[in-house]
Amino acid sequence: MEDSLPTISNPQTHEQPPQASSLAEKEIGNHGLTKRILRHGNSWQTPFPGDEVEVHYSGHVENGSSLGSSQEKGTPFKFKLGQGEVIKGLDEGVVTMKKGEKAVFKVPPHLAYGEAGFPPLIPPHSTVIFDVEMMSWSTIRDITRDGGVLKKIITEGDGWATPKDGDEVSVKYEAKLENGMVHSNSESVQLHVGDGKLCPAIHKAVKTMRRNEKAELSVRFSYRFIDGFEVEFGREEAITSTRSSNITILLELLSWRSVVDVLGDKKILKKVISAGEGFVYPNEGSLVKVIYVGKREDGEIFELKGSNEEPFEYMCLEDQVEESLDKAIMTMKKGEKSQVLVFSDHVQGTPEASDTVFANPKVIYEVELLDFTKDKPVWKMDKQEKIEACEKKKQEGNALFKAGKFWLASKKYEKARNLTYLAVKCIEFNHNFSDEEKQQTKALLSSCNLNNAACKLKLEDYVGAATLCTKVLEIDQVNTKALFRRAQAYLHTSDLDKAEADSRRALTIDPNNRDIKLVYQMIKTKQKEHALYQAQLFGTMISKMN
Structure with a gap:
């Protein structure tokens, strides 16, 4: 709300600080808001609406009372941009700031407290001045685009890649109700993205995360549960009493393995155990060098080909190895190690639960692609x-x-x-x-x-x-x-x-x-x-x- 900005209850006359910079005021937008930079920031990035910013501020009515100072309280002030948690002028001004920047904002009445003011501290039709220092901000993303799941990054992850639907991920999480009670938690749980295990919010969030990333999710009730989640993972008595409450989930992506649907019909799934190098794959006619072991459902080894000293060599799509394995190897990179699962007809289709995604493979191959040479272009x-x-x-x-x-x-x-x-x-x-x-x-x-x-x-x-x-x-x-x-x-x-x-x-x-x-x-x-x-x-x- 507009009156949520901290204020000091004892008004006093505020003396204008001396000019700290000769930089001219610049208008922001077309509604009379101005900004004068006192100290430039140390990066090129600025926050986005929805981000949670952390600032130090001091404010006063133009030629009048003090509105308080976060330095006097000893802690920075936090608020979410564009959510109406501060006056509109600060929302529009702070979004232009870089980390480490200091600036003075002159906010006209219609972007501050308007014709009503905030008596007795702020008279009607008052212009207010804020001296703001941008300390930092946390990116908050509306990953469902309807406010259902808001994600704030606590610790940045490694690399650039993120999981996709079907990938096997390992996560750590703790879910809390609005009253602070722990609803459910796990130090490490494995699931396949999109398979329905755990709550929908986790599946949507994990697709935006990088390895070792930690995030805080603010989750509305509609994204909390699937059938049976309360009983299996939560405290049933706690949920029964707070069924309409939202939850907060602390989520960490520990690791994941990419899963490739080789034919697009879930008949051949390839789970990457160790990623390969480069961006090139074998094609028809490529001479490949591989090591692989073929196992049946009961674990019995029925085929063993190649070793590091003497790899098995064959030509792709020349009917020299089992067709399913051949197709999977053509999706591998040099140096990649993968597990290839070939499913029998009665488990085909589009499984809805994680228990069936990798259930009952007819054959399992453990494959390493050591090297390959492509056919003449x-x-x-x-x-x-x-x-x-x-x-x-x-x-x-x-x-x-x-x-x-x-x-x-x-x-x-x-x-x-x-x-x-x-x-x-x-x-x-x-x-x-x-x-x-x-x-x-x-x-x-x-x-x-x-x-x-x-x-x-x-x-x-x-x-x-x-x-x-x-x-x-x-x-x-x-x-x-x-x-x-x-x-x-x-x-x-x-x-x-x-x-x-x-x-x-x-x-x-x-x-x-x-x-x-x-x-x-x-x-x-x-x-x-x-x-x-x-x-x-x-x-x-x-x-x-x-």
Whole structure:
């Protein structure tokens, strides 16, 4: 409130201090507030609204009474900027100060105590003068943007990185009620960010914290609990009597381990045990050197590869190691140690509790990536090298497709397609190539797209399959395989009119193709079923209207 600024009850005439600086007054804003710096600060930073500042001050009414001094009381004055805890003129003035700065603020009546004043100390319509020294401030962040969780940093953390959703963190906390009673505490508790363990405020705050950071959280009731939190972690009798009270949480981020959802579907999770170096990862064709141990759910070791003296070497995405492990290693940096958890189908989905995030992995790998060398960059290849590399990747993809490894095969075709596309562009802008060479590269590009479309159909990525077939048809409008596979894709996405059009075109080109005829019949059957459904739906609507 505006009258919360400390005052001295015995008014006395205040003598103006001698000029301590020749610096001119400057107006702050457009409402008559002025500032004259007596001593410059020792940094470039200034506080933000919401921060808790600590200042020494002395004040007086212009040509009148003293408003007191924090030096006389022996302790600095603390208040939160922009929260109405002091008069508006001080809120607007102090926010411009740097640490160590001293300044004199002249506050007009409408930014001070207004037409009412604060009798008998401050007459109506009084201008007040404050001499302020900025000691320090604590940054307070509204991390929920609704005032639900306010965070004040007590001790700065190390580094720059902060945890993200899914990461495994270790925290120390103490939660207190408004009456000072300890609600719950722990010297060290582990959780996965966003998993619902402990109260929501801790999960929101920890994502803004750095390692070893200590913070104080002011938490409204709505961010306090989840179901069962009171009973498991708190004093049930204390909570029952103060269910509507807010709490204060002292929180320290002790450590955390980054968790990577390799495929984005929680089927393969990688927990970083020891971070690697640099910003480069292995790619398809990279030669990697690793040490790893594979364990089953019961801890039984079923595979052990490599050692520091003789690492295990293999090529990424060459079907030389288990596919899940291969994908995870391609997210690792040189020198990184990680634990890779591969989950069985019945625990897939989006777990809601921490007990299920890492529960029942089918296989656990402990992996160290010692080193790797990447494949030759495409931009260093000439045209012939691109075509040869494309042919190689295509053949590798064909072998993987026959083996039923459709995801790996798709990756090979994508790599081959990219190499051929670059070769095509090179030829288009170079007139030294023959028509035969141009046709060869374009045919190779279409072949890669067609084969990849077949992979996408197997992987149930029907939109991706249709897109690839469209790229082929842009080059070759009468390609029956592209029409046939796009018709299959449209059938699965229920674009029946498009599916029929593609199958009709394909049959016009190859009228005796048995596979195309079969798909065409499936499309017609689907269309009849859909028409019947629409008729029944319309009949139901009519009967309800009558």
